[in-house]
Structures are given as structure tokens and as C-alpha cells.
Amino acid sequence: MSVPPGGSTPADNPPPPARGDWPEDRYAGAVTDVPLLSRTAHDRGHLARSLPDPAQGRPVRVLRIDERRAAPVHEGTAGPELVYEERAAWPEGAIYLGEADGVAYAALRTPRALSVAGRPVDSWSGLREVGGALGDLDAGLLVQAVGIIEWHERNRFSPITGAATTIERAGWVQRDPDSGREVFPRTDPAVIMLVHDGGDRCVLGRQAVWPAGRFSILAGFVEPGESAEAAVAREVAEEVGIAVTDVCYVSSQPWPFPQSLMLGFVARATTEELRIDHDEIEEARWFSRDELRAGTGPQALPPTVSIARHIIDRWVAGEL
Known part of the structure; x- marks a missing residue:
């Protein structure tokens, strides 16, 4: 779960000073206009x-x-x-x-x-x-x-025959020597979504493997035969047990860990009670905009290179 590069702070909503041992970027709302990691600056025709x-x-x-x-x-x-x-x-x-x-x-x-x-x-x-x-x-x-x-x-072996592949086209194709079939690079679509109540609260969750106190928005992979919007609704229901509507696309970000494309959304909850699947996430809570602005909510938010943080900051700033 991730966010974009540095941005500017609105003059009328400066972030509060850093407190304790947490860096200033745990306060949401400071990054509102951030370019996502992209390949648009170069071309391979x-x-x-x-x-x-x-x-x-x-x-x-x-x-x-x-x-x-x-x-x-x-x-x-x-x-x-x-x-x-x-x-x-x-x-x-x-x-x-x-x-x-x-x-x-x-x-x-x-x-x-x-x-x-x-x-x-x-x-x-x-x-x-x-x-x-x-x-x-x-x-x-x-x-x-x-x-x-x-x-x-x-992917050093063909998914078709199991034979060791040969590299062609300057690294952008692997060929199965037995069948002659070409194998191309793949990307796995994943959805990452901020769920809000239509007002001033949103749901953030945390995985047990994350640093202590870090919360982020929910995420999961798109399954075969499923639209991205349907994946948003399914993942939210599976992880925190609430239903959503008004699923709206925000932006995307390549995240090659190992080969994901993160598709960012916001969605409005139609139910409020959280029923957490602890096989998926360790904890989830509702947080208010004021808590995220002031740093009185989560002890840490996602880093500012991630789309997760990009969406959180834009929602806190009232842009979504």
C-alpha cells in the first residue's frame, strides 16, 4: 500500500508541528497535488x-x-x-x-x-x-x-511447456523454444480504496507485519472475471465486513513488488459496524479528518511515495 512524491502544503492548512518520535509526514493533508511514479517521461517505440x-x-x-x-x-x-x-x-x-x-x-x-x-x-x-x-x-x-x-x-521457464525460455527484443519478450510461443511481461491489477462515511470519517486498517502504529487504507487483488469496482466492494466486505456504494476511481500507481498496478478508489460505506477478518488484517478503525490532520489518530501513515498516502491526503484536504 503506497503514495506519490513531494507536494506543497496549502497556506490555509499548514500541518501541525512534529511531536514525539514520529516524523511530520504522519499528519495527513500536507500532500495534495502529487505526481505518481510513471513512465511518461520516456518512450520505447x-x-x-x-x-x-x-x-x-x-x-x-x-x-x-x-x-x-x-x-x-x-x-x-x-x-x-x-x-x-x-x-x-x-x-x-x-x-x-x-x-x-x-x-x-x-x-x-x-x-x-x-x-x-x-x-x-x-x-x-x-x-x-x-x-x-x-x-x-x-x-x-x-x-x-x-x-x-x-x-x-x-519467469525463467515457459508456463506452456516448462522449458527454459530465451530472451528476445531487448528483454521485452521471452520465447518458449519448444512451442515457439512468445511470453510477455505481466502486471497484476490490485485495488486500493479509501472507505468513508459520506462525512468526516474514513476506515483505516493495519497488517500485523507493518511497523507498530501504522494504519493505511484497504487493498486487495482483482480476481479473474472481476471488475475493479466489484473488487473494491468484495475486498471491503471481506476485510472489515461493511457494504459500500459510490465507488469512484481516483488514480493509479505501478508498484513492482513484485508486479502490481495499484488502482486507487474512494467508496462510501452504507453500513457502519466493522467486522474484521483477522486473517486479512490485524486491526481496523474509523478515523476522523481532524484526527488525521492533527496526528491524534494513527501513530504513522503510509510513506509519501505511496498511492495510499496520496488518496488519504487528498480526502483529508477535501479534494475527494
Whole structure:
């Protein structure tokens, strides 16, 4: 369950000062206009995808991804930046990510190192740590690189015959050598929803594996033959035992852990009593807007790189 990068605070509703040991971002309502992690800053056209060498002889910027799905990061003057390796030719085993401003980008699975092609690395960090602080291009390339590398590592054998696949089209196709069938990257749709009472209260829940005191909105996977809206109603009923209506789409966010696309919604509850399925979640409660603004509700909210936090903040600010 997740949220978007940094935004601005409305002048008429500043967040309260931080208290205790909790960071200021536990207060909702501060992030109201936030871009979600996206790939819109770069392009990988059909022609480039089909070429043996997508770089076509041009320089290539390679983004290394380690076994923990982290990338090399340098702390620049304007914030964290990904560290790319400049290559004169296409690296063996690289996956084509796309092109931006005439530069080809690729991802390569490698061990982490203290430097990349002579450039210093301050840290190896993943999407959860730096996704919200990166620029649009870096964030988009990182989420794409993590997602496609995850797909390759989880799908090394054909689902049709079980044969080991071969990699084609610069990493965007795996071929079953026995049947000749092509296997393409997949994405699992999931719904994530803020359930409100039509007034000033919403339902937040927590999983037992989360840090103590952290609450978020509800979420779950879309099942075969099910619409996203039906999945919202089913998941809410299963997790907290209430019925909903007025299911409205808000926005989406790729979340490659391992290969989800989070579809964000709001929905209005038609019943109030919570009947919690403890196999799904540990705890769920109604919280008011004032509690979320003041930080007197949950001890922690989702990080600001997640769509969950994006939806919570927009609802608290009255935008949804």
C-alpha cells in the first residue's frame, strides 16, 4: 500500500508541528497535488523494441539494479539522483527501458558497488526509500527497471511447456523454444480504496507485519472475471465486513513488488459496524479528518511515495 512524491502544503492548512518520535509526514493533508511514479517521461517505440540493438550505435545510459531491487544513488544539490553508467555500446544482457532527449536507457542486474564507472555512489536505495524524492525521469526508469527485472527472474521457464525460455527484443519478450510461443511481461491489477462515511470519517486498517502504529487504507487483488469496482466492494466486505456504494476511481500507481498496478478508489460505506477478518488484517478503525490532520489518530501513515498516502491526503484536504 503506497503514495506519490513531494507536494506543497496549502497556506490555509499548514500541518501541525512534529511531536514525539514520529516524523511530520504522519499528519495527513500536507500532500495534495502529487505526481505518481510513471513512465511518461520516456518512450520505447515498436521499432526500437524489435531491433537487436535498440541503442542503434548511440551512447547508452545503464541503470544497475542489485539483488535487493536497489539502484545506485548520489545525493545531488537538488536531492537524490540515480547514478547511471555511460556505455558506448549496448551491454550484454541489458534490458531496453526507452529513450529520453535522444539518450537510450537500459537496465542491468548487477551486484552493488561503491562506485559506478568512476562515479561515487552514496547509497543503494529502492523505490520505497527514494521513489518520492527522485525526479520524474529517474522515478519512472527505476520503477520500470525493477518491474521488468522482477518479471525476468520470476519467469525463467515457459508456463506452456516448462522449458527454459530465451530472451528476445531487448528483454521485452521471452520465447518458449519448444512451442515457439512468445511470453510477455505481466502486471497484476490490485485495488486500493479509501472507505468513508459520506462525512468526516474514513476506515483505516493495519497488517500485523507493518511497523507498530501504522494504519493505511484497504487493498486487495482483482480476481479473474472481476471488475475493479466489484473488487473494491468484495475486498471491503471481506476485510472489515461493511457494504459500500459510490465507488469512484481516483488514480493509479505501478508498484513492482513484485508486479502490481495499484488502482486507487474512494467508496462510501452504507453500513457502519466493522467486522474484521483477522486473517486479512490485524486491526481496523474509523478515523476522523481532524484526527488525521492533527496526528491524534494513527501513530504513522503510509510513506509519501505511496498511492495510499496520496488518496488519504487528498480526502483529508477535501479534494475527494
